[in-house]
Amino acid sequence: MPMLQLDNVFASYIPGVEILRGVSLRVEQGEIVCLVGPNGAGKSTVLRAVSGFLKPSKGSITFNGKSIGGMPPQKILTEGITHVPQGHSVFPKMTIHENLLMGAFTVMDQKVIEQRLEKVYSLFSWLKIRSKEKAGNLSGGQQKIVEIGRALMLEPPLMILDEPSLGLAPKTMSELFENIRELNRNGLTILMVEQNAREGLASAHRGYVLELGKDKFEGTAKELLDSPEMAKLYLGGSTDEDSYRRRRGRWA
Amino acid sequence: MSLPSAHLFIQTLILGILVGGVYALMASGLTLIFGVMKVINVAHGAFLILGAYLTYLLFQWFKLDPIISIAITMPLFFLFGWLLQKYVFSRIESPEQTSVLVTFALALILEGLLGAIFQTTARSVTPSYSTATIILATYRIPVTRLAGFVTALVVLLILYYVLERTRLGRAVRATIQDPRAAQLVGVKISMVSAFTFALGVSTAAAGGSLLSMIYTFNPASQGDWVAKTLAIIVLGGMGSLPGALIASLILGVMEQLTAIIVTLYWSPIVFYVFLFLTLIVRPQGLMGEVIREKG
Numbered sequence: 001m002p003m004l005q006l007d008n009v010f011a012s013y014i015p016g017v018e019i020l021r022g023v024s025l026r027v028e029q030g031e032i033v034c035l036v037g038p039n040g041a042g043k044s045t046v047l048r049a050v051s052g053f054l055k056p057s058k059g060s061i062t063f064n065g066k067s068i069g070g071m072p073p074q075k076i077l078t079e080g081i082t083h084v085p086q087g088h089s090v091f092p093k094m095t096i097h098e099n100l101l102m103g104a105f106t107v108m109d110q111k112v113i114e115q116r117l118e119k120v121y122s123l124f125s126w127l128k129i130r131s132k133e134k135a136g137n138l139s140g141g142q143q144k145i146v147e148i149g150r151a152l153m154l155e156p157p158l159m160i161l162d163e164p165s166l167g168l169a170p171k172t173m174s175e176l177f178e179n180i181r182e183l184n185r186n187g188l189t190i191l192m193v194e195q196n197a198r199e200g201l202a203s204a205h206r207g208y209v210l211e212l213g214k215d216k217f218e219g220t221a222k223e224l225l226d227s228p229e230m231a232k233l234y235l236g237g238s239t240d241e242d243s244y245r246r247r248r249g250r251w252a
Numbered sequence: 253m254s255l256p257s258a259h260l261f262i263q264t265l266i267l268g269i270l271v272g273g274v275y276a277l278m279a280s281g282l283t284l285i286f287g288v289m290k291v292i293n294v295a296h297g298a299f300l301i302l303g304a305y306l307t308y309l310l311f312q313w314f315k316l317d318p319i320i321s322i323a324i325t326m327p328l329f330f331l332f333g334w335l336l337q338k339y340v341f342s343r344i345e346s347p348e349q350t351s352v353l354v355t356f357a358l359a360l361i362l363e364g365l366l367g368a369i370f371q372t373t374a375r376s377v378t379p380s381y382s383t384a385t386i387i388l389a390t391y392r393i394p395v396t397r398l399a400g401f402v403t404a405l406v407v408l409l410i411l412y413y414v415l416e417r418t419r420l421g422r423a424v425r426a427t428i429q430d431p432r433a434a435q436l437v438g439v440k441i442s443m444v445s446a447f448t449f450a451l452g453v454s455t456a457a458a459g460g461s462l463l464s465m466i467y468t469f470n471p472a473s474q475g476d477w478v479a480k481t482l483a484i485i486v487l488g489g490m491g492s493l494p495g496a497l498i499a500s501l502i503l504g505v506m507e508q509l510t511a512i513i514v515t516l517y518w519s520p521i522v523f524y525v526f527l528f529l530t531l532i533v534r535p536q537g538l539m540g541e542v543i544r545e546k547g
Contacts, residue, residue: 053435077438087434091426102426105419106438150437 001065002026003158003189004050004081009059011049011071013174019045022059032190034221036209043193044086046210047160050191051083052076063158063197078106081126082151085161090143092136096127099135099146103153111155120149123183141172145179152183157158157185159183161192167197177203201225256512257303263391264508270393270401272504274466278459278477279484279496280411281452287428287491288448291341291351298362300451303329304377304469305366311377311464318377318465319403325457326407333453339447361472366471371401372478377464400462407458411451415493424448428491464536488537489540498538502526 004027011020019042026101027033035043048054050061052073061069068076091099099121104113121128124145130138135146144164151159164180166171174197181203194200201207201221209217209230217224224230256264282296293299306325310316316324344350384395417423426434427444435441463469463477484503488495506526507519514522536542 046375073435074438074440077436083436085436089436091429091433094425095423095430098422102422102434102437105423105426151487250423 003029003064004191005062006046006058006223007060007062009046009049009056009061011045011054011056013054018057019213020049020056021183023213023215024059024208025208025215025218026187027191029157029189030184030187031199031206032184032192034197034200034207035191035193035210036207036224037216041208041210042211044138044162045213047083047162047191047193050076050080050107051160053083074106077154080157081160082154082156082158083160084144084147084151084162084164086166088140088147090135090138092134093151094135095132096135096146097131099150099216100127100153103150107154113141116153116155120152123152123186124149124179139172141168141176144168144176148179148183152188156188158189158191160189163193163195165194165196198225223237253359258407259390260512261481263508264512265505266391266393268505268508269501270397271466271508272501273401273408273483274397274459274462275480275504276497276500276537277407277455277462278489279481279500280408280493281455281480283448283485283491283493283496284411284424284455285452286485287493288424289445290348290526292355292482293449293452294355294478295353295358295362296355296456296481297454297476298359298475299329299363299456300460300463300477300481301366301471302362303457304464305370305375305460306457307461307464308375311379315498317379318461319399322403322407322458322461325461326454329457330450330454333450334446336453338450341449342445343420344440359478361475370471371420372470372472374468374470375464376468379465382465388507396465400466403458403462405454407455412493414451420444424451431478483523483527485537487530487537489537491541492537492539495537495539511547 006025009020009023010018012018018133023042023046025033025046035046037043045054049056049069052068052071052075055070059069060067062075063079063081066171068079068081070078091102094102100117101113104116105111121131127146127149135143138146148159148164149163161180164176177199180190180192192200192204200235201224204221207219207221207224208215209224217227217230219227278300282293285293287290303325307318307321308329311318311320341347341351341354344354379400385392386395386398387393417425423434423439423444424447426437426439429443431441434444463521480503484499485496487502489495490500503523506523508520510516510519510522530538534540
């Protein structure tokens with residue numbers, strides 16, 4: 001049984017204007033699954049439907065065999081799915097320590113909170129060193145780690161990452177993906193959306209290509225990366241030489 | 253117009269700070285509610301006056317000291333605020349736009365009800381020490397002002413402790429800083445809103461109790477007080493608690509200084525000119541944040 005399964009899911013923000021038009025996908029325990037596709041394909045919308053911020057109008061979403069479609073976000077959170085959204089979502093005027101504590105807001109047992117805090121600090125040691133600093137003063141990549149650390153405070157079986165690399169410098173980005181792979185090796189299952197499809201797929205086990213609110217292709221990350229059609233349509237065009245020629249063609 | 257002597261100047265400064273502390277308590281609830289809910293609670297002045305009347309009644313019936321009566325009025329108002337938010341205000345759609353009208357209506361209703369019960373006679377609570385002064389190193393300090401200041405400080409410190417050190421307080425601050433992220437970690441915005449509103453209204457109860465022994469009041473005074481507290485939180489930066497504290501002290505000191513240099517009559521004018529000048533330089537207020545849309 002897959003950990004997460006979406007079956008023919010429809011969803012819309014405005015009644016009648018469907019963004020998801022029958023998405024089906026699955027995430028197996030221990031996988032990193034990456035969703036790619038052009039702007040407006042509904043990648044982020046899939047994530048929102050999974051974490052409960054958008055109610056699917058049709059179709060089913062099951063998590064470890066339990067139907068979670070249409071549950072409120074707080075409920076889904078306690079089921080074990082945490083969502084790290086696009087852009088920045090740290091609490092800027094709180095310290096790193098307080099940000100992490102907020103991650104365990106729904107946990108009442110003080111001992112459990114302390115244990116998890118130590119675990120997150122051992123994963124990212126610089127967080128402990130700088131724990132009293134305000135999160136808003138950190139760089140974009142560091143804030144992302146705080147957000148991921150905060151999400152880890154629930155020890156979720158499944159983490160959802162919406163464009164984690166958005167706005168990061170290339171070096172920071174590859175460090176972030178290394179961190180994500182490391183978390184995965186430690187047992188965390190991850191479903192993510194990446195606008196940087198090449199980088200995202202390179203870190204993933206499997207991927208789905210979304211187009212116009214439907215899953216168009218599915219395959220292992222390698223299959224998707226190697227497919228010439230995919231390269232042309234969805235991986236940001238083509239080889240460097242091609243794009244150089246195209247640019248010259250446009251301006252010459 | 254005449255410049256005061258150094259002694260008079262310091263005396264005035266002391267009075268200004270004492271008054272400012274009480275203002276800070278009165279304005280704290282207003283700025284807190286705005287910070288979390290983006291709601292401008294125009295009924296805040298009416299809550300203050302309601303608190304003052306409640307204190308007045310407790311004093312008339314049971315000879316209860318106005319400061320002691322805070323122990324009764326605060327929990328009562330907390331409950332009142334919670335119910336009001338949970339069952340009335342939460343039903344309002346797009347509160348950012350309509351809350352001013354709704355809370356203004358509530359202010360008028362409260363003013364009308366209080367007027368029907370107490371008429372327009374100016375009242376004040378006069379405990380035994382109401383005219384007493386203590387002399388501290390040649391400076392005269394009215395006991396009610398000092399007691400009001402200390403009480404305000406204690407209540408503000410408790411408020412600060414709740415916000416900074418408790419789980420619920422952290423949730424309130426998280427919601428002020430990023431409501432979407434707060435939801436992501438499992439904070440129920442509706443619960444935080446009810447808690448914040450209740451907390452804000454309960455500080456109005458404490459503020460009202462102090463008001464009742466320092467000033468005279470009648471039901472129509474609510475208009476003056478909502479204007480004053482609104483001006484404070486605009487100067488301090490809407491939603492900022494430290495900002496409200498600083499602005500309150502500025503207002504308190506400025507009022508007292510104007511009163512001795514010119515006349516009391518000029519106090520509000522000087523403060524409002526200062527407010528406008530500040531807003532020209534810092535439109536977000538002293539400690540306010542520039543509001544930007546989040547993508």
